[in-house]
Structures are given as C-alpha cells and as structure tokens.
Amino acid sequence: MKEGEDFYFNEEGFMVFTEAYHLKRGHCCKNKCRHCPWGYGKKKEKKKIS
Secondary structure (H helix, E strand, O other): OOEOOOEEEOOOOOEEEOHHHHHHHOOOOOOOOOOOOOOOOOOOOOOOOO
16 A cells, blocks of 8 residues: 555544545445545435425
C-alpha cells in the first residue's frame, strides 16, 4: 500500500482508504467507507411522486 495513492490520514489521525484502493481490492466490504466506489452506505435520493 502506498500513502497518498491507496490511503491517507484524516484530521483525527485515522487511516482512510481511497477509491483507487477499493478498486484494486475488487469488492465491497460493506463498512460504509468514505470513498466506496460501489456506493454502499450512501443515502439514496427519494423520488417524488407527482
């Protein structure tokens, strides 16, 4: 793993994986990662019915 490419440290000192890292790994871990390329855990927009 390469810092700046696969991960970085946030303001609180936690390691955060990048989208590039997740794509290299090849699957979703379902932990609602900040940069999840599969969108797991993202809030979905509700469609209004007219």
